[in-house]
Amino acid sequence: MHKLLNTPLLRKESYIGGEWWRGESTLAVHCPATGETIETVWDFDREAATAAVRSAELALPMWRDKTAKERAHILRTWHDEIIRHTEELALILTAEQGKPLAEARAEILYGASYIEWFAEEAKRIYGDVIAPPNNDRRVLVLKQPVGVVAAITPWNFPSAMLARKLAPALAAGCTFVCKPAAETPLSALALAVLAEKAGVPAGVFNVVVSSRAREVGEVFTGDAAVRKLSFTGSTPVGKLLAAQCAQTVKKVSLELGGNAPFIVFDDADIDRAVAGAIASKYRNAGQTCICTNRILVQDAVYDKFIEKYCARVAELKIGSGFEDGVDLGPMITADAVGKVARLVGEACAAGGRILIGGKRGNGNGNFYLPTVLEVAAESPICREEIFGPVSPVIRFVNDQEAVSIANDTPYGLAAYMYSRDLGRIWRVAEQLEYGMVGINESGISNEMAPFGGVKESGIGREGSKYGLDDYLETKYLCMGIS
Numbered sequence: 001m002h003k004l005l006n007t008p009l010l011r012k013e014s015y016i017g018g019e020w021w022r023g024e025s026t027l028a029v030h031c032p033a034t035g036e037t038i039e040t041v042w043d044f045d046r047e048a049a050t051a052a053v054r055s056a057e058l059a060l061p062m063w064r065d066k067t068a069k070e071r072a073h074i075l076r077t078w079h080d081e082i083i084r085h086t087e088e089l090a091l092i093l094t095a096e097q098g099k100p101l102a103e104a105r106a107e108i109l110y111g112a113s114y115i116e117w118f119a120e121e122a123k124r125i126y127g128d129v130i131a132p133p134n135n136d137r138r139v140l141v142l143k144q145p146v147g148v149v150a151a152i153t154p155w156n157f158p159s160a161m162l163a164r165k166l167a168p169a170l171a172a173g174c175t176f177v178c179k180p181a182a183e184t185p186l187s188a189l190a191l192a193v194l195a196e197k198a199g200v201p202a203g204v205f206n207v208v209v210s211s212r213a214r215e216v217g218e219v220f221t222g223d224a225a226v227r228k229l230s231f232t233g234s235t236p237v238g239k240l241l242a243a244q245c246a247q248t249v250k251k252v253s254l255e256l257g258g259n260a261p262f263i264v265f266d267d268a269d270i271d272r273a274v275a276g277a278i279a280s281k282y283r284n285a286g287q288t289c290i291c292t293n294r295i296l297v298q299d300a301v302y303d304k305f306i307e308k309y310c311a312r313v314a315e316l317k318i319g320s321g322f323e324d325g326v327d328l329g330p331m332i333t334a335d336a337v338g339k340v341a342r343l344v345g346e347a348c349a350a351g352g353r354i355l356i357g358g359k360r361g362n363g364n365g366n367f368y369l370p371t372v373l374e375v376a377a378e379s380p381i382c383r384e385e386i387f388g389p390v391s392p393v394i395r396f397v398n399d400q401e402a403v404s405i406a407n408d409t410p411y412g413l414a415a416y417m418y419s420r421d422l423g424r425i426w427r428v429a430e431q432l433e434y435g436m437v438g439i440n441e442s443g444i445s446n447e448m449a450p451f452g453g454v455k456e457s458g459i460g461r462e463g464s465k466y467g468l469d470d471y472l473e474t475k476y477l478c479m480g481i482s
């Protein structure tokens with residue numbers, strides 16, 4: 001395996017209460033490009049999850065009572081340590097998740113940007129003094145940390161999705177326990193190494209690695225000391241966890257699945273639209289929540305778009321994320337490849353036509369060729385989150401048809417539209433039932449913007465000035481002064 005093995009950031013133990021825990025059983029972490037085992041890590045269960053919650057509960061008063069400036073300094077130091085170790089973190093990420101190194105480096109920097117952002121926002125948590133209804137009292141509002149936060153994160157961005165949660169939580173004065181995806185635990189453990197180095201106090205940040213997700217989830221959602229669950233993952237699991245949280249009325253942040261439409265109108269800059277669609281569709285081999293899931297192209301420019309788009313797809317290079325010049329790495333597992341193959345087969349059975357790709361890649365890795373197929377809006381592939389390198393393309397006639405097709409899904413995370421008509425942009429963007437809309441731009445993710453969805457794509461926002469609210473409680477003080 002790549003030279004990453006010699007980095008002290010590579011840990012087997014889970015990080016609980018400021019200690020590195022060794023367990024009684026292990027789980028293997030595989031390289032999706034080759035199938036080889038890159039590391040075995042200790043595999044924990046509900047007891048360790050409970051111990052982590054107790055550690056976070058014990059550390060809460062100390063962390064909550066630090067000044068905002070003290071918390072900000074520690075977060076900023078953590079950010080600086082991450083930046084200093086970007087290359088090692090990126091190598092670990094590519095090894096366990098498979099994405100090209102350039103994307104892995106970008107993810108590390110992207111996650112670090114949330115820690116930097118909320119180190120700054122920590123000092124901007126404001127309350128209110130409100131005009132009283134009577135002169136014998138004063139009305140005040142305090143913002144206070146929610147308390148112990150539990151997080152469960154996915155394998156597709158194993159570093160950034162964790163950073164996007166821990167940053168606002170710790171900035172607000174909360175303490176934090178998390179369970180990374182069992183496919184990609186190493187990135188979270190590497191962040192814990194740097195947390196310790198940056199002076200994050202024991203018990204403030206805890207990482208529990210487990211193959212028994214349900215067990216750990218039952219602790220995180222059931223323990224009354226946990227006052228908030230922040231989950232990023234599939235919509236079905238998000239629904240299950242939210243229901244479990246209801247028993248103790250926890251706050252929840254849910255960043256769930258997507259079914260992004262990418263709408264190309266007849267007045268669009270076609271070259272810009274092609275570039276935007278390639279970037280949005282094939283990043284992380286199509287395994288991102290905001291990947292384009294359906295491409296809608298207006299009749300008058302359909303043939304021109306298809307010709308240019310397929311030419312660009314044909315140039316995409318797939319291979320190991322460690323290879324120079326690779327555009328697409330492997331998918332996370334063989335099952336993930338199987339799901340994509342099933343969706344393509346169903347689309348073809350329903351009348352879809354493959355224009356390029358449509359089959360598994362060579363070698364023993366989890367590869368699927370970048371694929372474009374023409375489908376009807378009703379095709380089964382348009383109903384599911386593909387989460388793979390496949391572009392279904394749909395032809396439409398008028399604006400209202402495009403909006404109707406785009407909104408015809410339970411999901412509402414990201415949508416994209418390309419047009420140069422200002423009136424059309426406003427009319428369509430306001431009608432799209434999505435939390436985020438890219439207009440002539442598909443690179444929409446950054447720490448300064450509120451990331452999140454509507455409908456069955458989630459609850460809450462991550463990043464931006466709005467992101468801190470999800471980790472704060474509002475307390476009203478009515479002070480009699482007579």
Ligand SMILES: NC(=O)c1ccc[n+]([C@@H]2O[C@H](COP(=O)([O-])OP(=O)(O)OC[C@H]3O[C@@H](n4cnc5c(N)ncnc54)[C@H](O)[C@@H]3O)[C@@H](O)[C@H]2O)c1
Pocket residue numbers: 152153154155156157161179180181182213214215216217218232233234235237238240241254255256257258288289290385387413457458
């Ligand atoms: N909206 C966003 O910001 C965002 C970001 C990344 C991924 N996602 C979504 O995540 C999905 C892909 O990630 P995934 O395959 O890891 O999703 P997943 O829902 O299968 O797993 C996500 C996490 O939940 C855990 N988990 C699974 N079942 C659980 C249970 N019963 N109890 C407790 N924990 C459980 C997993 O171990 C993992 O850590 C896609 O749907 C994608 O759209 C959304």
Ligand SMILES: O=C[C@H](O)CS(=O)(=O)O
Pocket residue numbers: 156157160287288289290445451
């Ligand atoms: O997969 C979901 C991620 O949130 C995508 S991004 O890294 O935020 O663009």
